[in-house]
Amino acid sequence: MTAAPVAVVRGADGEAIQALLAAAAAECRARGVTVAGVVAESHGLADRACSAGILRDVASGASWPIYREEPPLDTSCHLDAGGVEAACAALLDAIAASGLVVLSKFGKLEAAGGGLFPAFAAARAAGRPVLTTVSDRHRAAFEAFAPDAAPLPAEAAAVAAWCRSARPGTADDPCG
Template sequence: MEMFWTAGIGILLSQEYWMPDVPQGSRRICALLQPLRIVGSQLCHHIWAAPLLRLCYRSIEMTRSSNIAVLANRDALDVQALLSRTVTAWRGTGMRIVGVIAENNDVAGACSAGLLRDIVSGRSFSIQLDAAPAGTTCHLDSRGVEDACAELLPGIATADVVVLSKFGKLEAMQQGFWRAFSAAVAAGKPLLTTVSSRHAEAWRAFAPQAEWLQPDNPSIEQWWHTVRPLSGNSEQHGTTTEERAAQQ
């Protein structure tokens, strides 16, 4: 039995398990075990074929949370309000959050969001055209989206988490917040966003490793608990959105 567990540890240590998308705490633990990796690789050479150990390793890989989380943006579901509540609670703990939240308007047409609010500055960006382009009912002004993206880009490097209102048609064409999405992923930052079914395919092509969350506070908090960076505010970060709201 002792040989079995030693071999199992050897397999884990012999793999590239400390990758950039692994939570920082896990990377630190693996780094401490790095000297054992040579032994692990030798054991692995002899017993990797064991089906049970392969299953064990796959299970660990499958349960590892992605730094990227997405909520399905469905009709009758106000995911922007959910993002806004989450951001408000997180900021109350001192977390450094960079991104934007969309705010709805009463304009008739396919595009309901008329403003983007920058989370850091509170500045609002109009993304609504006075008249929809010919052949469409969408009033989306891409220039407003680009301006909002340009403002938040410099803050991504020092953010604890990036929250972007959605991955939509502009991002599917590598416009809009595409640079912000790309910068957050390249920096290894936890990223939370939303996407509608019509752009789900483009989203999966951009972030196939993203974790799809249920649109509720517990699911978001569970994801954040597994990917949050270690910091001086870690104890506060461990509380849930509901608990923080009750304290305020």
């Protein structure tokens, strides 16, 4: 039996989930799987409603700032869409050659077709497995995009098991 082509790690702590995604990507890379994607890292600033900080490439370590010092007037969110889109553009060429795509989050930008959405779409079109998390507010938009996504608990063993089963037709154990 093969896993759904997309897995969604569910849990309340965003930083812990991002660390779990990063660890899964590192484990797969250590086993020789080509991994494309980005994980989010917090800005670490106190008293901020938005934790957006940077997106870090799981393969190269390159980073893109996604935090605005001042939010636009119509929101308290400090997320810089331009930074997210720059990170996405840098990933697109690597997706087709990857064995796993790790994308930090499907949130408000992606629900509107921006942010990392082109990377999500490219991975699906290329038949590459995707490991991600989803904002509760935008779960319906995500489910419309990937109705076959497999929900995973925020546990390393569950993520590793999904990674092992995520590459249909592959006899090798790709990630764990």
